[in-house]
Amino acid sequence: MAWLALIMAGIFEMFGVLMINKLHKDQNLRAFLLLVLGFGLSFIFLAYAMKTIPMGTAYAIWTGIGASGGAILGMLIYHESKDWKRLVFIAMVLSAAIGLKLVS
Template sequence: MAWIYLIMSGAFEVVAVTGINQIVKHKNLKSYLIVLFGFIVSFSLLALAMKELPMGISYAVWTGIGTVGVTLLGMLFYREPKDWRPIVFIGMILIAVVGLKMTT
């Protein structure tokens, strides 16, 4: 169950960061509420996951999901450049997270 919490936590981090992007564009209450909701849920789920998983792997996976998720959302929905270099680095993040999991 801890891994499910961790994955969901990373997904809600993506929600929160997307809300930050909306704040930059619109500065309305809805955008602020999305950020607040996203981070509250994300940190709460991260805390639940860390009851069973080590802090290092939890944080690495959480930030990895957030980084990969926000980068892909930016490319797919916010017209950010679709260059091959970010894809390579996303792959490196995924390899690093798998490596951490295999060694802990």
């Protein structure tokens, strides 16, 4: 269950990052509240996961999901660069997160 919570924390982290961009563009209360909700839920799920998963592993996987997911969503939603080099480094981040799961 802790690993599922950690994945959910990463997904809400990605949502929070999207809402930062939305707030920057729209500057309205709704975007701000969604940003707070996204990051708030992310921290709640992360805290729950860290009751079982070691801090270093949980934090690394959480940031890996958030960073790579945010970059991928930026490519898909905001038409950011899809250069092959970016994709290689995103794959490296995801590989490191999977590696940490395998050794934990």
